[in-house]
Amino acid sequence: MDELFKKQVYQIIRLIPEGRVTSYGAIAKAVGYPNHSRHVGNVLRNYGDDFPAHRVCNSCGHITASCLRDFVGKLAKEGVEVKDNRIQNFRNIFWNPLIEL
DNA sequence: ACTCTGACGACTG
């Protein structure tokens, strides 16, 4: 896995506005690796809790993070409603790094 | 070199 890839992923995630979310696949595309959605999640795992990983979920708006920590709480704090690991209103708050960047 | 695994995704019914 390229260091560049990680760096790009980190960069993109830092740019996600508060109260918005995006998906692993969207990030992967944005950094030029269309089929590396899984690795985006893997990169996130490494960086830990010090950056807004809670603003990233899968393309269905479903939070699949095994460790779930505070994600729901943090999201709620930013105005993102989550119910049963599912992001409510996902379609509206989705932030596309390719278009809105 | 091979097999399993995984914070995933697109398609189909």
Place this chain on the structure above:
DNA sequence: CCAGTCGCCAGAG
């Protein structure tokens, strides 16, 4: 909307 299936690629063992 939900479940099943297949494709994807880098790490770990």
